Amino acid sequence: MFYMVQMFVNRPESVSDEKWAELRTAEMNYAQDLMREGKFRHVWRVVGDVSNVSIFDVDTHAELHDILQNLPLFPYMDVKVTPLAEHPSGLPEMYAYAS
Amino acid sequence: MFYMVQMFVNRPESVSDEKWAELRTAEMNYAQDLMREGKFRHVWRVVGDVSNVSIFDVDTHAELHDILQNLPLFPYMDVKVTPLAEHPSGLPEMYAYAS
Amino acid sequence: MFYMVQMFVNRPESVSDEKWAELRTAEMNYAQDLMREGKFRHVWRVVGDVSNVSIFDVDTHAELHDILQNLPLFPYMDVKVTPLAEHPSGLPEMYAYAS
Amino acid sequence: MFYMVQMFVNRPESVSDEKWAELRTAEMNYAQDLMREGKFRHVWRVVGDVSNVSIFDVDTHAELHDILQNLPLFPYMDVKVTPLAEHPSGLPEMYAYAS
Amino acid sequence: MFYMVQMFVNRPESVSDEKWAELRTAEMNYAQDLMREGKFRHVWRVVGDVSNVSIFDVDTHAELHDILQNLPLFPYMDVKVTPLAEHPSGLPEMYAYAS
Amino acid sequence: MFYMVQMFVNRPESVSDEKWAELRTAEMNYAQDLMREGKFRHVWRVVGDVSNVSIFDVDTHAELHDILQNLPLFPYMDVKVTPLAEHPSGLPEMYAYAS
Amino acid sequence: MFYMVQMFVNRPESVSDEKWAELRTAEMNYAQDLMREGKFRHVWRVVGDVSNVSIFDVDTHAELHDILQNLPLFPYMDVKVTPLAEHPSGLPEMYAYAS
Amino acid sequence: MFYMVQMFVNRPESVSDEKWAELRTAEMNYAQDLMREGKFRHVWRVVGDVSNVSIFDVDTHAELHDILQNLPLFPYMDVKVTPLAEHPSGLPEMYAYAS
Amino acid sequence: MFYMVQMFVNRPESVSDEKWAELRTAEMNYAQDLMREGKFRHVWRVVGDVSNVSIFDVDTHAELHDILQNLPLFPYMDVKVTPLAEHPSGLPEMYAYAS
Amino acid sequence: MFYMVQMFVNRPESVSDEKWAELRTAEMNYAQDLMREGKFRHVWRVVGDVSNVSIFDVDTHAELHDILQNLPLFPYMDVKVTPLAEHPSGLPEMYAYAS
Numbered sequence: 001m002f003y004m005v006q007m008f009v010n011r012p013e014s015v016s017d018e019k020w021a022e023l024r025t026a027e028m029n030y031a032q033d034l035m036r037e038g039k040f041r042h043v044w045r046v047v048g049d050v051s052n053v054s055i056f057d058v059d060t061h062a063e064l065h066d067i068l069q070n071l072p073l074f075p076y077m078d079v080k081v082t083p084l085a086e087h088p089s090g091l092p093e094m095y096a097y098a099s
Numbered sequence: 100m101f102y103m104v105q106m107f108v109n110r111p112e113s114v115s116d117e118k119w120a121e122l123r124t125a126e127m128n129y130a131q132d133l134m135r136e137g138k139f140r141h142v143w144r145v146v147g148d149v150s151n152v153s154i155f156d157v158d159t160h161a162e163l164h165d166i167l168q169n170l171p172l173f174p175y176m177d178v179k180v181t182p183l184a185e186h187p188s189g190l191p192e193m194y195a196y197a198s
Numbered sequence: 199m200f201y202m203v204q205m206f207v208n209r210p211e212s213v214s215d216e217k218w219a220e221l222r223t224a225e226m227n228y229a230q231d232l233m234r235e236g237k238f239r240h241v242w243r244v245v246g247d248v249s250n251v252s253i254f255d256v257d258t259h260a261e262l263h264d265i266l267q268n269l270p271l272f273p274y275m276d277v278k279v280t281p282l283a284e285h286p287s288g289l290p291e292m293y294a295y296a297s
Numbered sequence: 298m299f300y301m302v303q304m305f306v307n308r309p310e311s312v313s314d315e316k317w318a319e320l321r322t323a324e325m326n327y328a329q330d331l332m333r334e335g336k337f338r339h340v341w342r343v344v345g346d347v348s349n350v351s352i353f354d355v356d357t358h359a360e361l362h363d364i365l366q367n368l369p370l371f372p373y374m375d376v377k378v379t380p381l382a383e384h385p386s387g388l389p390e391m392y393a394y395a396s
Numbered sequence: 397m398f399y400m401v402q403m404f405v406n407r408p409e410s411v412s413d414e415k416w417a418e419l420r421t422a423e424m425n426y427a428q429d430l431m432r433e434g435k436f437r438h439v440w441r442v443v444g445d446v447s448n449v450s451i452f453d454v455d456t457h458a459e460l461h462d463i464l465q466n467l468p469l470f471p472y473m474d475v476k477v478t479p480l481a482e483h484p485s486g487l488p489e490m491y492a493y494a495s
Numbered sequence: 496m497f498y499m500v501q502m503f504v505n506r507p508e509s510v511s512d513e514k515w516a517e518l519r520t521a522e523m524n525y526a527q528d529l530m531r532e533g534k535f536r537h538v539w540r541v542v543g544d545v546s547n548v549s550i551f552d553v554d555t556h557a558e559l560h561d562i563l564q565n566l567p568l569f570p571y572m573d574v575k576v577t578p579l580a581e582h583p584s585g586l587p588e589m590y591a592y593a594s
Numbered sequence: 595m596f597y598m599v600q601m602f603v604n605r606p607e608s609v610s611d612e613k614w615a616e617l618r619t620a621e622m623n624y625a626q627d628l629m630r631e632g633k634f635r636h637v638w639r640v641v642g643d644v645s646n647v648s649i650f651d652v653d654t655h656a657e658l659h660d661i662l663q664n665l666p667l668f669p670y671m672d673v674k675v676t677p678l679a680e681h682p683s684g685l686p687e688m689y690a691y692a693s
Numbered sequence: 694m695f696y697m698v699q700m701f702v703n704r705p706e707s708v709s710d711e712k713w714a715e716l717r718t719a720e721m722n723y724a725q726d727l728m729r730e731g732k733f734r735h736v737w738r739v740v741g742d743v744s745n746v747s748i749f750d751v752d753t754h755a756e757l758h759d760i761l762q763n764l765p766l767f768p769y770m771d772v773k774v775t776p777l778a779e780h781p782s783g784l785p786e787m788y789a790y791a792s
Numbered sequence: 793m794f795y796m797v798q799m800f801v802n803r804p805e806s807v808s809d810e811k812w813a814e815l816r817t818a819e820m821n822y823a824q825d826l827m828r829e830g831k832f833r834h835v836w837r838v839v840g841d842v843s844n845v846s847i848f849d850v851d852t853h854a855e856l857h858d859i860l861q862n863l864p865l866f867p868y869m870d871v872k873v874t875p876l877a878e879h880p881s882g883l884p885e886m887y888a889y890a891s
Numbered sequence: 892m893f894y895m896v897q898m899f900v901n902r903p904e905s906v907s908d909e910k911w912a913e914l915r916t917a918e919m920n921y922a923q924d925l926m927r928e929g930k931f932r933h934v935w936r937v938v939g940d941v942s943n944v945s946i947f948d949v950d951t952h953a954e955l956h957d958i959l960q961n962l963p964l965f966p967y968m969d970v971k972v973t974p975l976a977e978h979p980s981g982l983p984e985m986y987a988y989a990s
Contacts, residue, residue, distance in 0.1 A: 043186040044183035084147075
């Protein structure tokens, strides 16, 4: 099932550059594992902002919540989750992913 | 280039069922042509609402504006456009479309 | 899976008392069928408003969207859907329904 | 009587991991006592957020206020309380709890 | 128990002066009966607006909802209900009403 | 003249428990003096929140502003003031206070 | 006493040009009488909008409410009232009006 | 030309009482010079808030911006500027200031 | 002096296609005259919306208000006006226009 | 292509005057280079605020995002990006820049 997840990242002043770089690397590795597993289908950067538009494809709410709360940057995020369904205008192949 | 386009449709009371069905069919055909041309990459229905999350992939703002204002349902829509860039965590293939 | 669905009903002036009574009866029958099927777990009236807080328990987003858009009063509603997961503080039996 | 209580938790940076874990354990024990007493009927986690949707069943506003302000995490919460009544579409058994 | 009820009245253009005067008279009689019964403790007009701040004193949410939805002007209102408890700074007599 | 005053209290982390208790005691004494003088007619706690709904009865804006800015907790408050007039539906005695 | 009153005028489509012109003339005459009486101290047009910023100087809330609800355009307005007091930085003469 | 300037002052915890008193004195002197020059026509305190409604009368945007950014309390303010024009209902003398 | 003017156009259902086309032509002619006079410096279409971002360059608020309220589409617009000053980072030539 | 970029700068208390002056100088130099390259077409200061309205003219979202995130003051900004297209009423020369 598809979920749009909009993540708004707010870096507190107290977090050092080193720590923040460390967190961001961990975040990237964590995200890319999910992408390779086919759970994290799309991610785009919102131009001019430290936020993104992500599309997740998982089986249950619980699975998504578990994925999100274990994001290394989760403590520094405001997250908005929107459940998505296939659109009647969408071509079938738009919802079929290889894996 | 990628744009998120969120379309919120508000059907006025004065539009008959027939007219609305006609408009929706025209909208689907128009959208699917764009999808086959590779300009309209993704569309999902927001669960419980008459709105969608769409991802367009076009070369210029002008092209997107032209596409949107010619949507048969455009006069009945509130539209929010968000320019998107590739995200550093995204896998390269996530931004490469066959056509 | 659980979803909170908040429904805000706005009756247009043009809808007659008879038509509205008809719609509300159809809505109640439709809802109670879903309740007996175990898909519509909870519904409460928000005091002082023509809106409700509902908890649905269905397997997919698509199933929920289909249920909602076929509500007789759907054309007269603003709907907000919030996906819910089990809470770590919740007692197990709170999420186990007989049917 | 039923109340929806939406709790939005904001952990300040200054609270250590140990202190926060301690608070969360106290919160769980406190909540589960109320659940066993039949005052705290339902709690769901909002997917992707550190907030919940709770349904309380108590006799007076004062009782609810007392319960809420004694939540161990109360100082770190924004709380929204919505009084709920039985809905005309609801099946009688939906409002009848064993204890 | 005390509830603040803020009522915002919106008169549609289609309602004639006669009908509106009739509704307002019915509203006043209905309200004053409740006031004499001790259920409708306070009402103030918000200066410059067609809205009021009311304090109701009833035993249950259901009773309040029933009272509100039977207000003659209810179909033309947006209503916000806020449950109130006695304040620790309040003098005891502020919460004791003769009847 | 009547004013609704909604006070939203935000305790900064830096204020110690002792200091806060001191401030709250001073606030209660200050408020109760005003209540006995008949200037502070009503106060209710908003259930689940650290905010209140108060009704003041003073002769001028200046007098109210002076009262409010000298509240011991004023520096920690967001305050919303709404001027109120007698409502045409209100019974005369609802606006007549013994002193 | 001073009140800022912000008036936002919304002309319904159903009101004819003649009727609207009539209402506006009545509004101007009504307003200018109040100005000559010293109750309506200031009025400015918000540039680009059909709204104004007005400063009234009357003795009671009730007097202001009566003035406002009898504005010929009142049924077509959203009105926001803000009670104002003399500012400690203001020069005394700024609050002294000849009549 | 007239501008409404609404200033919302937020005193950070870190600013000592002495420093704040110093800033407020400087602010008053600075404001009163502008008042005597006829650039700062009106200022009222919003009752119950640390904000004001001011009317400036200057020749250009640049002049106003320069005045505002040099307010001693400017770093601690949120400022909203609304350009104002003479209102057709206003009496001519309402816009004519001695100096 | 520079003003940003954001115009949001809302076409009522009751306005015929012919009438709307007429209004839009009149609007374009009116706007282009102002552009040639150097009062209307910039206009861009907001992608996906029936709104624009315009930059006007006129001498007084009154002049701008007069220009705006005489726009043929003014009755169908929500308008937001923001006064702008030269920015310290801007190159001088950015504010110098040939005529 | 044109983008409106609205930048809202929030200087944290912890940043010293020296550091802030350094950042602002770097910001100006960075901006003026972009202006001379023809990528940063317009910038105006919003009167009374530490925010600006900027018009960028670049070829892709990615280029804009790269420009913005490398602004020296970017970590202290809230940024809103609005894609703009040529307006049908605009004179051709309004969109033609020498370089």
